[in-house]
Amino acid sequence: MRFDKPAGDSVLADTKVIGKPVHRVDGPLKTTGTAPYAYERHDVAANQLVGWPVGAAIAKGKLKSVGTKKAEAAPGVVAVLTTLQFDRLPLSQWNTANLFGGDQIEHYHQAVALVVAETLETARAGAAMLEFDYAPDTEASFDLSKTAPTGDEQPLSDVGNFEKAYADAPVTIDVNYTTPAESHAMMEPHASIAAWDGDEVTLWTSNQMIQWDKMALATTLKTTPDKVRIDSPYIGGGFGSKLFLRADAVLAALGAKRTGKPVKVQLPRPMIFNNTTHRGLTEQHLKIGATQDGKIVAISHENKSNALPGGSSEKAPAPTQHFYATDNLYCINRTAEMHLPESNAMRAPGEASGLMALEAAMDELAEKLDMDPVELRIMNDAKVDPSNPNKTFSRRHFVECLRTGADRFGWSKRNRKPGDTREGAWLIGHGVAGAYRGAPAQASGAEVAIRPDGGVVVRTDMTDIGTGSYTILAQTAAEMLGVPVERVRVELGDSRYPVSSGSGGQFGAVSSTAGVYAACVALRKKIADELGKKHDDLTFADGAVHAGGSTTELKKLTRGGRELSAIDTMHFGDFRSEKYVVSTFGAHFIEARVHSLTGEVRLNRMLAVCDAGRILNPITARSQVIGAMTMGAGAALLEEMAVDHDRGFFVNHDLAGYEVPVHLDIPHQEVVFLDVLDPVSTPLKAKGVGELGICGVAAAIANAVNNATGIRVRDYPITLDKIVGKLPTI
Ligand code: MOS
Numbered sequence: 031m032r033f034d035k036p037a038g039d040s041v042l043a044d045t046k047v048i049g050k051p052v053h054r055v056d057g058p059l060k061t062t063g064t065a066p067y068a069y070e071r072h073d074v075a076a077n078q079l080v081g082w083p084v085g086a087a088i089a090k091g092k093l094k095s096v097g098t099k100k101a102e103a104a105p106g107v108v109a110v111l112t113t114l115q116f117d118r119l120p121l122s123q124w125n126t127a128n129l130f131g132g133d134q135i136e137h138y139h140q141a142v143a144l145v146v147a148e149t150l151e152t153a154r155a156g157a158a159m160l161e162f163d164y165a166p167d168t169e170a171s172f173d174l175s176k177t178a179p180t181g182d183e184q185p186l187s188d189v190g191n192f193e194k195a196y197a198d199a200p201v202t203i204d205v206n207y208t209t210p211a212e213s214h215a216m217m218e219p220h221a222s223i224a225a226w227d228g229d230e231v232t233l234w235t236s237n238q239m240i241q242w243d244k245m246a247l248a249t250t251l252k253t254t255p256d257k258v259r260i261d262s263p264y265i266g267g268g269f270g271s272k273l274f275l276r277a278d279a280v281l282a283a284l285g286a287k288r289t290g291k292p293v294k295v296q297l298p299r300p301m302i303f304n305n306t307t308h309r310g311l312t313e314q315h316l317k318i319g320a321t322q323d324g325k326i327v328a329i330s331h332e333n334k335s336n337a338l339p340g341g342s343s344e345k346a347p348a349p350t351q352h353f354y355a356t357d358n359l360y361c362i363n364r365t366a367e368m369h370l371p372e373s374n375a376m377r378a379p380g381e382a383s384g385l386m387a388l389e390a391a392m393d394e395l396a397e398k399l400d401m402d403p404v405e406l407r408i409m410n411d412a413k414v415d416p417s418n419p420n421k422t423f424s425r426r427h428f429v430e431c432l433r434t435g436a437d438r439f440g441w442s443k444r445n446r447k448p449g450d451t452r453e454g455a456w457l458i459g460h461g462v463a464g465a466y467r468g469a470p471a472q473a474s475g476a477e478v479a480i481r482p483d484g485g486v487v488v489r490t491d492m493t494d495i496g497t498g499s500y501t502i503l504a505q506t507a508a509e510m511l512g513v514p515v516e517r518v519r520v521e522l523g524d525s526r527y528p529v530s531s532g533s534g535g536q537f538g539a540v541s542s543t544a545g546v547y548a549a550c551v552a553l554r555k556k557i558a559d560e561l562g563k564k565h566d567d568l569t570f571a572d573g574a575v576h577a578g579g580s581t582t583e584l585k586k587l588t589r590g591g592r593e594l595s596a597i598d599t600m601h602f603g604d605f606r607s608e609k610y611v612v613s614t615f616g617a618h619f620i621e622a623r624v625h626s627l628t629g630e631v632r633l634n635r636m637l638a639v640c641d642a643g644r645i646l647n648p649i650t651a652r653s654q655v656i657g658a659m660t661m662g663a664g665a666a667l668l669e670e671m672a673v674d675h676d677r678g679f680f681v682n683h684d685l686a687g688y689e690v691p692v693h694l695d696i697p698h699q700e701v702v703f704l705d706v707l708d709p710v711s712t713p714l715k716a717k718g719v720g721e722l723g724i725c726g727v728a729a730a731i732a733n734a735v736n737n738a739t740g741i742r743v744r745d746y747p748i749t750l751d752k753i754v755g756k757l758p759t760i
Contacts, residue, residue, distance in 0.1 A: 199319025218266020459738025662727020
């Protein structure tokens, strides 16, 4: 099926299941601890061995030798694999950092060995007996502030004449912001079990993108995709960290091949931070010019961010390209090639970091203009795409987000004067920020079948990374085929099923539901043919098909105990991006308190208002947004991977040193969804929301801290050491 034009008013106009607050269908499995996660799939293959991976102890250079004799002689050890025993393994288009093989070390904790043993303890003990001899390379770049960009970047946007408009502007701000490297810190570590059957390998793993993983593993193992099966039905969080093939899967496959037995490998938590990917560091420079009454006339957003040679960096100016109206816009992202681990996607890549700067700079501009920051944003709302004035937004309700939020939050009662509101020892502040995130959709396929008992089954390689995919796909099939949600079984994450969008870039929910919609339409047409009726004359309700006075129970449509099944893929036409900018919008409101003596920042209240088209399920969508708001609070106040500029690694590489918010850090959270549809986005008129929720949160917190104290912290995170010496005197 092709989605070639906006969905008509009649498409899913009056839904019974889609959009309703259906509880998670996988909830019982999750709450009883019985959802099978990759490392615990003891039942899928007998006689599993355990592999313990070892990461390089230098960031750049050569591994000269590995002494393996002691480890090989240790009790319980079955095999020792070292990177020197292999040529550098080829990488697919999705990978930058070396995964295994060869003597070249390109980043700290690059996988250099795997000890396979009968138990985890013997594998780990064996790994400790390996003797590595390195020749570190002294020519390496680990400090972003001292690393020049490659210099060949083109502007992302270059509209009008920024320099002239800025020079002529009566009010200007010129500010620099930095954001640190961040780790996804998902709960479930990267883990894989591999087993070979002849030349075919199966991976029970934890991965967001089944098809990419399959293709990438085939490339890296030098085989063909048809020899690779990936199975990843439950995933304990990803946030971008599991978009791509990683060392756990490669090492498990190599270990299983070497030993002839299934091998399981989990990346130990302290290895994840440097072995896998991170959100890159940014140095952002913003210049905004405005008229005296607050109309923006010029915006420039320049960013520098780290990447491995050949890799991609954090595209922080991305949101600025489309957010505020201006005739003069300049955005550029510069990549500094460095030898830190691989920077790559983390929740709302680009936007999350970029808005930490842009939305704080907007607050600075409002302060300079002596304007309310909500009104400044409303005044500068874009009607057409600032980067390409020929394009409009499919739907854009940003102003409504701001107004609704201001109303709910009690914004009118805010004291605009910084450092002027106290409650005992605490200074109270209120901050606002806008949220912007693109809303892409990707081709997505599914099989939908009527079972002999009249139930429905959905099969797709789509993943549920804790987001609610099982639930919203069950809702979609239930809606389309007229059965209760409980009668729909959803099977996910298996590469034998039709190829879906996978989970990433907040495209997963909207794309995969569109894919299930397409398969349901195909099945309904098949049923119409079987009944000798026209598809448009059928009604699906109460577990039956109704047409022209006759009723047929769904189970009567199956024969000989076999399912009646249809497969289709939703393809999204180019009209979406050719004519429109399809995006999500939001507004975040924060009340924070800052201790007047210690500088400690605490949050009192968080409110998000989201414009994301039809909300497929308000329960799962709310969970996405409050989780993302929590991650935004982490970015604002806690999260930072400290870089060792001499040795080139992230020092705080575990959850004791890399702090994420816990329950006590997060106060009252409220999420409001605007009741809107976006027919340009998908037939379901929905857009993603999982990444929108983090966008702008950190800036809203920074703005609240400024309102509380008069202190503008421009290097995130806002830790108390950056506040304590500057607090207003009592
Ligand atoms: Mo997302 S950062 O594409 O999982």
